Amino acid sequence: MPTLKELSRKPELFSPGHRLCAGCGASIVVRQILLATDTPVVVGSATGCLEVATTIFPHTAWRCSFIHCAFENVAATISGVESAYRVLKRRGRIQKDFRFIAFGGDGGTYDIGLQALSGVCERGHRMLYICYDNQAYMNTGIQRSGATPCGAWTTTSPVGKASAGKRQRRKDLTAIIIAHNIPYVAQASPSRWNDLVTKTQKALQADGPSFINVLSPCPRGWRYESSETIRLAQLAVDTCFWPLYEVNHGKWRLTYRPKEKMPVAEWLKEQGRFKHLFREENKWVIEQLQADVDRQWETLLARCEG
Amino acid sequence: MGKVVALEGNQAAALAMRQINPDVVAAYPITPQTEVVQEFSQFVADGLVDTELIAVESEHSAMSACIGASASGARVMTATSANGMALMWEVLYIAASARLPIVMALVNRALPGNINIHCDHSDSMGARDSGWLQLFSENSQEVYDNLIQAVRIAEHLDVRLPVMVCYDGFIISHAVECLEVLEDDIVRNFIGELEPVNPLLDTDRFITYGPLDLYDFYFEHKRQQMEVYPTAKQVIVGIGKEFGSLAGREYGLYEGYLLDDAELAIVTLGSSAGTAKEAVDHLRSDGLPVGMLKLRCFRPFPNTEIAQVLSRPKAIAVLDRSVSFGGFGGPLFTEIRSAMFENETSPHLLNYIYGLGGRDIDVEDIEGVYKDLQRVVDTGNVERIINYVGLRG
Structure with missing residues (x-):
């Protein structure tokens, strides 16, 4: 694990001047991940905030080879790049080593891109897939996704007389990918940069597919001040809403244990999208969210200790 | 070889x-x-x-x-x-x-x-x-x-x-x-x-x-x-x-079959070209001036080449193995018709939809199309521009 000082001296593959919002979690996540690479990389991105804000023709923020194809297929597209790499290396047409990283938002990963990602995991391509999970379709203007927590306001799960935000629970994508039995799966947060960098390095070393689900706070969609991104990411970790763990070749390990497990309401109350939950009639949603977090945390602890 | x-x-x-x-x-x-x-x-x-x-x-x-x-x-x-x-x-x-x-x-x-x-x-x-x-x-x-x-x-x-x-x-x-x-x-x-x-x-x-x-x-x-x-x-x-x-097999954008002196022509794609060649042979032996244009290259569409090669026939039937719902004729027909618009000659142009979902088209079907074209030339009258061949009822 390099020191922060060492990382700060590395050339950045993700250049400033891109047009992601101030305080965007995704840009911080991408910087941290690319700083963890030592071998040349080819990066792919699903359609989404990251892609549209970093490649506005004739500009590009990528100081490495980059491909965007469509929304649901970044996993498949990069699997094609990785396959080409293997055969061209075998046939002696390229000599250098490469690593492959696919980025997708939660819409492009939990929902429309899930099939392509599952296919990649099953086929065993050596590539790292990063989901930057900002918990809604932010690029199209904050619509609910399979990653949106229960109770969250979005433009397609609005709050009204007959609605307290999203009615359904979010899906546990990390668990879905773990079920594919690939070499390396982890959950991470940009607030624990050293944890994310270490996990990225482990993932890139894995001889097969790897996946990291990274919480990526979004000031616009979550409704908070853009200076609070890292604090909100850490609150999600400290409330155990977003536990940091890894499954390395089948071995579960908690990579960070909060000193004190905070109530989930501490994270919720900082975000405008959950404001309505603090009204008396909606308090049951917070209770349900807390119960879910408690149960999932206990399950995770048992797995990591067992 | x-x-x-x-x-x-x-x-x-x-x-x-x-x-x-x-x-x-x-x-x-x-x-x-x-x-x-x-x-x-x-x-x-x-x-x-x-x-x-x-x-x-x-x-x-x-x-x-x-x-x-x-x-x-x-x-x-x-x-x-x-x-x-x-x-x-x-x-x-x-x-x-x-x-x-x-x-x-x-x-x-x-x-x-x-x-x-x-x-x-x-x-x-x-x-x-x-x-x-x-x-x-x-x-x-x-x-x-x-x-x-x-x-x-x-x-x-x-x-x-x-x-x-x-x-x-x-x-x-x-x-x-x-x-x-x-x-x-x-x-x-x-x-x-x-x-x-x-x-x-x-x-x-x-x-x-x-x-x-x-x-x-x-x-x-x-x-x-x-x-x-x-x-x-x-x-x-x-x-x-x-x-x-x-x-020993040369390829171009299209293949003309007995087209040089043909007065009645069929344009088609794919395997039905083979069937059409057989029909052409039959009808030629009966003395009918028939020919066929098989399009090899649909994209890019050889519009000027087609207009030139089809400048002689007086009546042309375009065979389409697909339809364009709500459009005027099949996709090949609309392209051919458009390509022909710049020609000084204005042959009768008919569309024949055939073979959808694997329905067979045989030599007699195609001979029937040529006979339709002959009738059009003889009478100067086109009854229907869009036609179906091999369709029941």
């Missing part, structure tokens, strides 16, 4: 793929294409090719993987049919816009409502505006020859576009025919090595594929892309000639 073998159309396609030995093949099984993937998988298993075969989980991922691999600088092939092609539809445009020389065998099958696994051209026609070049094949020989030429056409530095080689599901794909095949090394010398253009796997020069392209540049980029298609026509003709000198 090569040797003569008896193969099904799909086997002929797989054989061409074996000889091409592409860097990457990404494909998903669908009837009637399945055999191509099966045969090729066996070639991989037997070590006859050292291709990376990606057995993807959908056709959308097949084309996406092809795009990633092709952008990396690999020679890439795939094969599909009907719904598979429809699932790729979104990414077909991306492959063409990124100027990626992917070669696809498209085994033509009806694109349902009401599932049907048999031949028509609705899948090809759905992709006609995607930017892919489209070559149609009359028989297994042409499937084989077209696939080999398609690699050269796609990768030609003046073209750099994906090419689909279309052939009729079951009628060609599952019928055993004799064809002449070339020696492996002759094929490999003919196709040569792929020259990568802007590959992702280059550490000296980074490239960004698929940027956000807004109203300030997008239009110019589409206009630039339009520029390549007239050039592609010339390249297709050039490579068809070169292949001819190698294999």
Whole structure:
């Protein structure tokens, strides 16, 4: 694990001047991940905030080879790049080593891109897939996704007389990918940069597919001040809403244990999208969210200790 | 000269793929294409090719993987049919816009409502505006020859576009025919090595594929892309000639059959051209001045060439193996009719929809069309412009 000082001296593959919002979690996540690479990389991105804000023709923020194809297929597209790499290396047409990283938002990963990602995991391509999970379709203007927590306001799960935000629970994508039995799966947060960098390095070393689900706070969609991104990411970790763990070749390990497990309401109350939950009639949603977090945390602890 | 073998159309396609030995093949099984993937998988298993075969989980991922691999600088092939092609539809445009020389065998099958696994051209026609070049094949020989030429056409530095080689599901794909095949090394010398253009796997020069392209540049980029298609026509003709000198079978944009002095002509695509040739022979022996134009190259569309070659006939029937719901006639008819508009002659132009969902068309059906044309010429009266052949009731 390099020191922060060492990382700060590395050339950045993700250049400033891109047009992601101030305080965007995704840009911080991408910087941290690319700083963890030592071998040349080819990066792919699903359609989404990251892609549209970093490649506005004739500009590009990528100081490495980059491909965007469509929304649901970044996993498949990069699997094609990785396959080409293997055969061209075998046939002696390229000599250098490469690593492959696919980025997708939660819409492009939990929902429309899930099939392509599952296919990649099953086929065993050596590539790292990063989901930057900002918990809604932010690029199209904050619509609910399979990653949106229960109770969250979005433009397609609005709050009204007959609605307290999203009615359904979010899906546990990390668990879905773990079920594919690939070499390396982890959950991470940009607030624990050293944890994310270490996990990225482990993932890139894995001889097969790897996946990291990274919480990526979004000031616009979550409704908070853009200076609070890292604090909100850490609150999600400290409330155990977003536990940091890894499954390395089948071995579960908690990579960070909060000193004190905070109530989930501490994270919720900082975000405008959950404001309505603090009204008396909606308090049951917070209770349900807390119960879910408690149960999932206990399950995770048992797995990591067992 | 090569040797003569008896193969099904799909086997002929797989054989061409074996000889091409592409860097990457990404494909998903669908009837009637399945055999191509099966045969090729066996070639991989037997070590006859050292291709990376990606057995993807959908056709959308097949084309996406092809795009990633092709952008990396690999020679890439795939094969599909009907719904598979429809699932790729979104990414077909991306492959063409990124100027990626992917070669696809498209085994033509009806694109349902009401599932049907048999031949028509609705899948090809759905992709006609995607930017892919489209070559149609009359028989297994042409499937084989077209696939080999398609690699050269796609990768030609003046073209750099994906090419689909279309052939009729079951009628060609599952019928055993004799064809002449070339020696492996002759094929490999003919196709040569792929020259990568802007590959992702280059550490000296980074490239960004698929940027956000807004109203300030997008239009110019589409206009630039339009520029390549007239050039592609010339390249297709050039490579068809070169292949001819190698294999003894020369290819152009189209094939005219007894067209020079024909007064009644049929225009068609695919396997029905063979049936039409038989009908032409019959009617010629009866003294009728009939001929046939088989279009090999549907994209780019050879409009000026067609207008010229069809300047003599007084009546022309365009056979369409697909429909354009709500449009005026089938896709081939509208293109031919448009191409003919600049001609000083104005022949009667009729459209015949046939063979949807695998309905057979036989020699008598086509003779009937010629007789219709004769009647039109004799009476000067067109009863119906849009007609159906082989339809019950």
